[in-house]
Amino acid sequence: MIEVKNISKSFGDQKVLDNISTKFEKGKTNLIIGQSGSGKTVLMKCCIGLFDVDEGEINFDTRCFSGLKEKDKKDTRKEMGVLFQGGALFDSFTVEENIMFPLNMFTRQSYEEKLQRVNDVLNHVNLENVNAKFPAELSGGMVKRVAIARAIAMNPMYLFCDEPNSGLDPKTAELIDELISELTHKFDMTTVINTHDMNSVLQIGQKIAFINKGELWWEGDKETILKTDNKELNEFVFSTELTRRIK
Amino acid sequence: MGFLREAGDYVSLMIDTFKRPDKGRVFRRQLLIDFHALGVDSVGIVVFISLFTGGIIAMQMAYNIDNPLVPLYLVGYTTKQMMILEISPTIMSLILAGKVGSSIASEIGTMRVTEQIDALKVMGINPANYLILPKITAAMLFFPVLVIFSIAIGLTGGLLAVIITGSVTPTDFIDGLRAWWAPFDIFYALIKTVVFAFIIASVSGYKGYTVKGGSVEVGRASTKAVVASSILIIIFDLILTQMLLT
Numbered sequence: 001m002i003e004v005k006n007i008s009k010s011f012g013d014q015k016v017l018d019n020i021s022t023k024f025e026k027g028k029t030n031l032i033i034g035q036s037g038s039g040k041t042v043l044m045k046c047c048i049g050l051f052d053v054d055e056g057e058i059n060f061d062t063r064c065f066s067g068l069k070e071k072d073k074k075d076t077r078k079e080m081g082v083l084f085q086g087g088a089l090f091d092s093f094t095v096e097e098n099i100m101f102p103l104n105m106f107t108r109q110s111y112e113e114k115l116q117r118v119n120d121v122l123n124h125v126n127l128e129n130v131n132a133k134f135p136a137e138l139s140g141g142m143v144k145r146v147a148i149a150r151a152i153a154m155n156p157m158y159l160f161c162d163e164p165n166s167g168l169d170p171k172t173a174e175l176i177d178e179l180i181s182e183l184t185h186k187f188d189m190t191t192v193i194n195t196h197d198m199n200s201v202l203q204i205g206q207k208i209a210f211i212n213k214g215e216l217w218w219e220g221d222k223e224t225i226l227k228t229d230n231k232e233l234n235e236f237v238f239s240t241e242l243t244r245r246i247k
Numbered sequence: 248m249g250f251l252r253e254a255g256d257y258v259s260l261m262i263d264t265f266k267r268p269d270k271g272r273v274f275r276r277q278l279l280i281d282f283h284a285l286g287v288d289s290v291g292i293v294v295f296i297s298l299f300t301g302g303i304i305a306m307q308m309a310y311n312i313d314n315p316l317v318p319l320y321l322v323g324y325t326t327k328q329m330m331i332l333e334i335s336p337t338i339m340s341l342i343l344a345g346k347v348g349s350s351i352a353s354e355i356g357t358m359r360v361t362e363q364i365d366a367l368k369v370m371g372i373n374p375a376n377y378l379i380l381p382k383i384t385a386a387m388l389f390f391p392v393l394v395i396f397s398i399a400i401g402l403t404g405g406l407l408a409v410i411i412t413g414s415v416t417p418t419d420f421i422d423g424l425r426a427w428w429a430p431f432d433i434f435y436a437l438i439k440t441v442v443f444a445f446i447i448a449s450v451s452g453y454k455g456y457t458v459k460g461g462s463v464e465v466g467r468a469s470t471k472a473v474v475a476s477s478i479l480i481i482i483f484d485l486i487l488t489q490m491l492l493t
Contacts, residue, residue: 048369077371088366091357102370105270 001026002047002158002190007056007066009042016042018214019056027188029181029204031195034211035236041162043211044194048082048160049073060158078106081151081189083161083180087143089135089150095122096131099150106154121149125179141172145179152183159184159191165200173197177204198243201225210236257453263375264383264452277381285347285382285448286389290396292346293339297330297397300338301404304329309414322415323423326405328432335397336436337484340443343390344476348451351382352472355455356465364456379452383445390444391437398436435491442487446479 002024009017016039024030034040045051047058049065058066065076089098096118103114122128125145135143144164151159161180165173181204184191193200201208205222210233218233225237238244268274308322355378358364367374402424409415454472458464 050365050368074371077369080369082366082369084362084366086361088362090363090366091361104273105370105372 001061002192003059004043004047005057005059007043007046007053007058009039009046009051009054016214017046017053020211020214020216021056022209022216022219024190024192025207026190027185028191028206029184030190030192030207030209031201031205032192032209032211033196033201033205033236035196038211039214040194040196040211044160044162044192047192048080049077078154079157081154081156081159083144083147083151083159083164085163085166087135087147089143089147091135093134094131095127095133095135095138095146098135098146099153102150102154117153118149121153122146124152124183125149140167141169141176144168144176148176148179148183152187155187157189159189161191161193161195163194163196165195165197170199174199174203180204198237201237212236256457257450260375260379260453260456261449263373264379264449266373266376268376268380269372273377274381277377278385281381281385282389284350285385286393289343289346289393292342293393293397294400296342297335297339297400298404298407300334301326301330301401302408304334304401305405305408305420306412306414309409309412319415319419320423320426322409323405323420324426325423326420327402327424330398330401330405331432331436335394335401336439336443337480339394339397340390340440340447340480341477343393344443344447344451344480345473347386348447348472348476349469351448351451352455352469353465355379355452356458356468357462359456359458360461360465375452375456379449379456382452383448386444386448387441390447391440394436394440395433398433435487438491439484439487442483443480446483447476450476450479 004020004022004024007017007020008015020043032040032043042051046053046066053066056066057064060076060079063076065073068076089095090101093101096115099118099121100114103109103117107114109117118131122130125148127142127145127149130138130142130146135146138146148161148164159180164176164180168176177200180191180193183189193204195201202222202225205225208218208220208222208225209216210218210230212232218228218230220228225233228234305322305326308325309319312319312321355364358378364374364378367377406417406420409420410417451472454468454475455465458468
């Protein structure tokens, strides 16, 4: 479980996160939703330690991650897998080298063991015969799958996904959602997904946190979100004619 | 204030860079890749420019020494001294600042804007150490080799030029190359080269690492890396010359 306690973050005079508290639960797909500029990406970057919080704390189970010095964050980071919006695969590495990279850095496994692990995780994300390909040779959906494979290569306890569906067609987006959900349950990870895709919200939102103007506006799940009378949330979720009809 | 902040950021990045690599084997692999990318791939341009520059210097010296009282072996001597003291270490470093510096800044800058550096950081890896240290090490170890190569090729170019033009006999030219031989001159050239190599790799690494924005900013960082490296090379050339040759 990840607990966010009263965190605030400003850039200069602009307060981006204001006293946010929430819990991301283990074995569930926890979604952070909100409009562009609402602060959800900053919240995720605070959680993974790319930004330091100004106030409050972020606890990974019993450890206060936000209070650690940079060098002491290393151990917790090894337990995290992160899927960045664009995949963030290393351009000069093949798919196999990309996935093997964290294994090379942090394990003493033999090449055969590492290769076995690479093929295992590629199998988990339903990819095969792509080991020798470079990221530039892959489609958008394949890049996301390889990035997920790299993120889970070290058996992380925490998985963070920043807009995993952005730039994908609806069918591939749905497959990526299903894949993340399936892996979360299979490996009992605490998964945090940053999204503004309503299909994801309604499909895999086991825990949803709605961020608006840097504040936590609403919390619930995919069932309660359909019944809420929160004005701002309704305006965000049911902003299109199609979603209003669904409601 | 902006300059001081940037200098502080540069020093801070260098402190992160010069830490013990997370994994020695990975560092050595990266070092080999950078030896090839920064050094071996630059041999062609170094050979081409050194050959022609050596020839041009020899021809200009022959043109200027048009006095029967001045011995012709001075053409070979001055060509040698110019190649060793200035052309090979400084001019080659300026050319490498353009070729290698822009390559480092754009490679690391692209990694920054595509979140690859963030990916390294969240994996628990020190990105500055992983990305910049092998490049600085490769440049500092390989550029002196390139400069020695450049001196040899430049002098060969000078010899070929005087043979083709017939302005000085090869014997006179070779006598000039052998006259007043001072091994310290080579040491001076290598010291300068090592300092310039550090400037090129570290400044370009810094410019790439601190890119904010997108592809336009990566291009700007690449240009800034070349300009800043070139200015620093000239400034340090003056400082090192004052320190070592006077």
